[in-house]
Amino acid sequence: MKNILGRKVGMTSVFTEDGRYVPVTVIEAGPCTVVERRTKEKHGYDAVALGFGAIKKARVTKALAGHFKKANVEAVRHVREFRNGIDGVEAGQTITVSGFEPGDRVDVIGISKGHGFAGGIKRHNFSGGGASHGSMIHRQPASNGDTNAGRTVKGSRRPGHFGVDRTTMQNLEVIRADAERNLLLVRGPIPGPKNALVVVKKSVKPVKVKAGA
Secondary structure (H helix, E strand, C coil): CCEEEEEEEEEEEEECCCCCEEEEEEEEECCEEEEEEECHHHHCCCEEEEEECCCCHHHCCHHHHHHHHHHCCCCCCEEEEECCCCCCCCCCCEECHHHCCCCCEEEEEEECCCCCEECHHHHHCCCCCCCCCCCCCCCCCCCCCCCCCCCCCCCCCCCEECCCCEEEEEEEEEEEEECCCCEEEEECCCCCCCCCEEEEEECCCCCCCCCCC
């Protein structure tokens, strides 16, 4: 099963077996417990709910505590569902990074870092005004549509809240899967700060290898 939950540890660089020196993000992935197996006959769709992260019993609500007790599994902090690549997976199983191999393509989902209230230059990469002393407009947004509308047109790029968005990095290459230390090394950056929850799953748009390459 090429689906797993984990937390972002940080970034480093490693040498691959073919001699490449690549930047990687280190993810502490799993072990994850299969909390529930949903079936089309009973729930209307097929899915697997994975749980990750230890949590104190006092912080578990009664509803969730009953849910975990019914499934006969330990309480966990995070639970996420997966609907693809779940053949043969049953409740109570433990999922580790052993299901991943170097060269696999994965999509990594996380919550991007928050930047608070940001201007157009930082939020949308606006170029800004002149930098001379007499410009008077350095980082202010310019005209953005009809001024007679009496409202802000939906979809306009203006200053506002920046970050804390669900972000997916697609087609990342798995460089190494360390089953002993539950570490997954993925080439390139992934969203979120250190210790943030990330979801790793098989890529939905894998890179096509050209014939004869």
